[in-house]
Amino acid sequence: MTNVVLVGTLDTKGVEYGWLRERLLRAGVEVITVDTGIMNEPRVPADVPREAVARAAETELSELRAAADRGAAVTTMARGAEATLLRLHAEGRLHGVLAIGGSGGTSIATRAMRALPLGVPKVMVSSMASGDVAPYVGSADITMMYSVVDIAGINSISAPVLANAVAAVSGMAEAYARSSLELHRPARLGSGSRPLIAASMAGVTTIGVDAARERLTELGYEVLVFHVSGTGGRTLETLAGQGIFAGVLDLTLSELADDLCGGILTAGPDRLSAAGRAGIPQVVSLGALDMVKFGPMESLPERVRYRRVRVHNPSITVIRTTAAECAELGRRVAAKLRAATGPTAVCVPLRGLSTLGAPGGPYHDPEADGALFSALRDGLRGSAARIHDYDTHINDPEFGRAAADRLHSMIGARAAAA
Numbered sequence: 001m002t003n004v005v006l007v008g009t010l011d012t013k014g015v016e017y018g019w020l021r022e023r024l025l026r027a028g029v030e031v032i033t034v035d036t037g038i039m040n041e042p043r044v045p046a047d048v049p050r051e052a053v054a055r056a057a058e059t060e061l062s063e064l065r066a067a068a069d070r071g072a073a074v075t076t077m078a079r080g081a082e083a084t085l086l087r088l089h090a091e092g093r094l095h096g097v098l099a100i101g102g103s104g105g106t107s108i109a110t111r112a113m114r115a116l117p118l119g120v121p122k123v124m125v126s127s128m129a130s131g132d133v134a135p136y137v138g139s140a141d142i143t144m145m146y147s148v149v150d151i152a153g154i155n156s157i158s159a160p161v162l163a164n165a166v167a168a169v170s171g172m173a174e175a176y177a178r179s180s181l182e183l184h185r186p187a188r189l190g191s192g193s194r195p196l197i198a199a200s201m202a203g204v205t206t207i208g209v210d211a212a213r214e215r216l217t218e219l220g221y222e223v224l225v226f227h228v229s230g231t232g233g234r235t236l237e238t239l240a241g242q243g244i245f246a247g248v249l250d251l252t253l254s255e256l257a258d259d260l261c262g263g264i265l266t267a268g269p270d271r272l273s274a275a276g277r278a279g280i281p282q283v284v285s286l287g288a289l290d291m292v293k294f295g296p297m298e299s300l301p302e303r304v305r306y307r308r309v310r311v312h313n314p315s316i317t318v319i320r321t322t323a324a325e326c327a328e329l330g331r332r333v334a335a336k337l338r339a340a341t342g343p344t345a346v347c348v349p350l351r352g353l354s355t356l357g358a359p360g361g362p363y364h365d366p367e368a369d370g371a372l373f374s375a376l377r378d379g380l381r382g383s384a385a386r387i388h389d390y391d392t393h394i395n396d397p398e399f400g401r402a403a404a405d406r407l408h409s410m411i412g413a414r415a416a417a418a
Contacts, residue, residue, distance in 0.1 A: 007034040014043025027170040053080035081112040096121035096173030110136040121172035139235035194222040195246035204354035205287040211400030233267030240274035248275040254288035263292040276340030281410040290357040326372035334379020344385040349394040
């Protein structure tokens with residue numbers, strides 16, 4: 001049996017959810033409706049009523065109504081929806097999720113979707129989907145569909161959009177239900193599949209990371225490469241926190257520079273933390289810490305226009321980090337790695353941190369790089385993390401292969417000691 005969960009406000013969107021339910025049943029899947037409405041009475045019955053959703057968030061619906069605080073109520077019902085969907089998934093009763101809504105409904109449903117494991121089909125039809133969906137999607141595999149018109153009745157525009165959503169989620173859910181568990185659950189050491197390695201990469205570190213990836217593949221690993229675009233780093237951190245990786249090869253840390261200097265591709269202050277907390281063997285380098293990324297040239301903040309500026313592409317402009325900024329980045333990297341509970345090594349490419357920072361390149365700055373290296377060494381002195389210097393550039397293939405071999409050795413040593 002294939003089950004699709006419909007999660008949403010059955011007071012304001014009850015007619016539309018009833019329409020979705022009917023068409024899902026016609027498609028041959030079973031439906032479980034979860035009501036996250038608050039104030040008005042539901043317009044269609046729910047399999048999981050709103051009272052139960054509120055209790056899953058450890059509160060009572062009557063209390064939410066009495067408080068009359070919409071923001072707090074949305075947050076609470078989102079928490080309850082998350083707990084409800086996780087329970088249904090654990091019981092084997094959830095093979096896909098479909099939701100519709102505006103900003104509030106999208107916020108509630110996508111919080112619940114983000115909590116579900118990678119591979120569980122998640123479809124969100126939203127009037128918010130043509131804008132910035134990063135707050136809703138985060139690092140989850142959510143399929144966002146733009147509703148074109150507001151979710152307000154079934155009409156000649158909304159009907160085909162919603163019909164496509166039904167077809168999408170029912171097909172994905174049936175495939176998910178039929179497939180083996182291992183297809184949708186990332187591989188772990190000892191599972192019989194190749195162990196997973198996470199690697200971080202940017203365009204300016206591609207050559208070195210590709211060499212490392214190829215070497216790790218030769219050694220029997222499956223390497224997942226994350227582009228350090230903000231979202232990529234957050235996704236790496238999320239998956240590392242779930243413990244699915246045998247090791248992490250974090251050679252590109254430019255998101256930390258963006259976080260420090262106000263760039264647009266920050267992954268937030270928790271970047272470079274999850275692997276250490278999880279005790280996962282990690283080899284770290286300093287790739288692309290010689291630059292900060294901003295938007296198009298015309299959007300560059302006045303405060304950095306005097307710096308060494310380079311147009312990376314029509315959408316991205318980069319500036320060179322200063323010696324003072326590099327020193328602070330070295331301290332921040334050291335503080336994060338000192339807190340690691342698993343084997344940790346830092347590979348330092350002494351001849352440059354990016355294609356722009358190579359000898360003769362526009363961002364080649366031994367003084368600034370030296371400030372980074374010195375602060376890193378000072379910060380890690382006396383810690384369990386080990387620093388290894390290489391008289392190479394980060395994009396020298398020999399550097400990438402050496403970093404890969406070091407990670408492989410650390411993983412093997414940990415397995416032998418277990």
